[in-house]
Amino acid sequence: MSGSRVLVLNSGSSSVKYQLLDMRDGGRLAVGLVERIGESGSRLKHSPADGESREWNGSVPDHDAALKAMAAELDRDGLGLGSPELAAIGHRVVHGGLRFTEPTVVDDAVLAEIERLIPVAPLHNPANLTGIRTAQALRPDLPQVAVFDTAFHTTMPESAARYAIDVETADAHRVRRYGFHGTSHAYVSRETARLLGRAPEDVNVIVLHLGNGASASAVRGGRCVDTSMGLTPLEGLVMGTRSGDTDPAVIFHLMRVGGMSADEIDTLLNKRSGLIGLCGDNDMREIRRRVDAGDERAGLAFDIYIHRLKKYIGAYYAVLGRVDAVAFTAGVGENSAPVREAAVAGLEGLGLAVDGGLNAVRGDGARLISPADARVAVAVVPTDEEMEIAAQTYALVNDSGNQNLT
Ligand SMILES: Nc1ncnc2c1ncn2[C@@H]1O[C@H](COP(=O)(O)OP(=O)(O)O)[C@@H](O)[C@H]1O
Ligand SMILES: CC(=O)OP(=O)(O)O
Ligand SMILES: [Mg+2]
Numbered sequence: 137m138s139g140s141r142v143l144v145l146n147s148g149s150s151s152v153k154y155q156l157l158d159m160r161d162g163g164r165l166a167v168g169l170v171e172r173i174g175e176s177g178s179r180l181k182h183s184p185a186d187g188e189s190r191e192w193n194g195s196v197p198d199h200d201a202a203l204k205a206m207a208a209e210l211d212r213d214g215l216g217l218g219s220p221e222l223a224a225i226g227h228r229v230v231h232g233g234l235r236f237t238e239p240t241v242v243d244d245a246v247l248a249e250i251e252r253l254i255p256v257a258p259l260h261n262p263a264n265l266t267g268i269r270t271a272q273a274l275r276p277d278l279p280q281v282a283v284f285d286t287a288f289h290t291t292m293p294e295s296a297a298r299y300a301i302d303v304e305t306a307d308a309h310r311v312r313r314y315g316f317h318g319t320s321h322a323y324v325s326r327e328t329a330r331l332l333g334r335a336p337e338d339v340n341v342i343v344l345h346l347g348n349g350a351s352a353s354a355v356r357g358g359r360c361v362d363t364s365m366g367l368t369p370l371e372g373l374v375m376g377t378r379s380g381d382t383d384p385a386v387i388f389h390l391m392r393v394g395g396m397s398a399d400e401i402d403t404l405l406n407k408r409s410g411l412i413g414l415c416g417d418n419d420m421r422e423i424r425r426r427v428d429a430g431d432e433r434a435g436l437a438f439d440i441y442i443h444r445l446k447k448y449i450g451a452y453y454a455v456l457g458r459v460d461a462v463a464f465t466a467g468v469g470e471n472s473a474p475v476r477e478a479a480v481a482g483l484e485g486l487g488l489a490v491d492g493g494l495n496a497v498r499g500d501g502a503r504l505i506s507p508a509d510a511r512v513a514v515a516v517v518p519t520d521e522e523m524e525i526a527a528q529t530y531a532l533v534n535d536s537g538n539q540n541l542t
Contacts, residue, residue: 139223141165142526143210145203146228147267148348149259150175152202155522156215159223159530162523166215170202178202182209199266207274217274224279225271226529228521230260230316230369232284239287239528241536242268242280250282256314256368259406279536281529288318289353289360296362296455313371315353315363317345320465320519325355327517328463331502339460342452344445345519346475347466348376348418352445354452362455364448370405373448374441376418379409381444411437420468420475427474442478449479453486461513462488470518471498476505480514487511 140160146153150173156165168182178196183189190209196202210216227242231253240246247268254261268280289297297313299306306312321343328343329336336358343353350373353363364372364380374380382405390396396404404413412418414437417426426434453459464476473495480490487510494505499516506514 139219139221140530141219141221142224142226142529143217143222143271144226144228144522144525144529145267145271146521146525147199147202147260147263149263152199152206152263152267153522154206155526156210157523157526159526166210166213167522168206168209170196170205172196173202174198180205180209182206184213184215187213199263200270203267203270203274217271222275222278224281224529224533225275226281226283226525227264227268227271228285228319228525229264229268229282230285231257231314232282232286233310233314234290234312236282236284237287237290239281239283239532241532242272242282246282258368258402260369279533281532283319283525283528285316285318286314288322289313289315289363291359292361292363299366311367313363313366315351315360316365316369317347317349317351317353317466318360318363319521319524320345321351321353321355321360321363323521323524324463324465324517324519325353325358327502328461328513328515329358331504331515331517332461332513334460340456340458342449342456342459342462344449344462344464344469344479345466346373346445346464346468346472349378350375350380350466350468352448352452354455356456362452374414374444375410377407377410377412379405379413411441414440420472424472424474438474438478442475445475445479446483449483449488450486459486459512461515463515463517465517465519470516476514476516488514490514 140158142157142159144155152170155167158165164185166184170180172178173196177193179193181191207217229250233253235249250261250265271280324343325341326336328341329339341355343355345351349369351363351365354361370378372380387401390401415433417423423434423438427438468475476495477490480488489507489510490505491507502517504513504515
């Protein structure tokens with residue numbers, strides 16, 4: 137294999153994040169984001185390493201158009217997809233079911249399996265598929281590698297992965313807990329061990345990935361033993377637009393008494409619930425601004441978000457038995473000091489505390505925010521799903537390249 141660059145695509149329900157990396161030194165040649173795809177006022181932000189960032193607002197009707205806009209921006213910097221330097225394209229794929237436990241070179245059978253899983257990742261897998269197909273059309277000669285959110289969680293024991301429902305029915309329909317954001321949980325738990333100066337095998341970590349989608353995981357010695365998302369990315373924590381845990385009977389009640397259809401309830405729980413359903417905003421910056429201004433609805437939404445988070449910290453403490461660190465990551469976890477402070481408040485009995493001064497410091501890298509004498513480390517550990525996907529993609533194409541030579 138000649139090239140040393142990897143393009144990573146993280147296609148979400150209404151956004152595409154991308155990075156072009158040089159794997160010789162891990163340097164980022166360009167990073168970008170297309171937001172509000174299919175909505176009014178789509179926006180692209182593109183930042184080449186050697187030049188000024190560019191931004192434009194316009195219409196990006198779908199993911200195919202978003203990827204073509206990205207390709208045009210890379211072309212302008214002489215970093216286009218036609219480059220012989222490009223070794224592979226790595227794709228975040230959210231649902232890989234039970235079949236994909238490792239990064240996988242995409243072929244027709246892999247595409248068909250990702251498509252089959254659309255009903256259990258309706259917001260994500262269609263966008264991931266479009267990303268792969270568009271990239272294939274632009275560079276049919278290049279390996280496309282799928283890196284699955286579910287892969288890290290396949291080590292969960294059956295006691296955590298199974299729902300307590302009739303076994304035959306569950307198995308017939310592959311109903312079980314898969315977990316998501318696995319690339320982030322894997323990366324952050326490893327980086328947390330590094331921050332503590334210990335080997336990942338020796339460290340137990342609770343990872344709190346708090347972005348627009350949010351999930352918690354319990355990681356024992358580098359292996360996931362429980363996580364808060366389940367069959368789909370709807371279970372668990374309160375999220376930007378998703379409810380997280382509810383009594384499943386809420387659904388029957390809304391059908392029978394509320395006259396709502398399955399599709400309407402799906403949209404309600406995935407897109408009109410969570411923080412946005414509770415207070416009309418899903419951005420934690422805006423919610424905190426409203427809380428500080430005395431807005432009661434925003435205050436209640438914040439309290440519900442924190443209450444759920446605290447319950448999962450307690451639950452995973454019990455699952456792990458011994459906890460070395462709690463790591464906050466993703467957009468909210470990395471940036472919101474009030475969320476971190478509130479989530480840990482009152483947990484001194486568990487050895488958990490946040491130092492107000494350290495928590496308030498804004499910084500780029502991984503850092504401890506617990507007092508020096510704390511029994512359990514509390515840390516902010518920035519996630520880097522793109523770098524992790526690039527590393528796994530590059531390792532896979534190098535391995536298969538070497539195998540072809542032998
Ligand atoms: N400075 C900040 N303070 C508080 N919250 C922030 C800040 N910056 C971003 N966020 C939160 O992070 C969220 C996005 O997180 P991110 O991990 O990028 O999510 P996703 O990958 O799901 O799109 C925003 O919706 C917002 O709530
Ligand atoms: C799986 C998931 O919820 O992903 P995201 O947070 O990117 O929406
Ligand atoms: Mg994310």
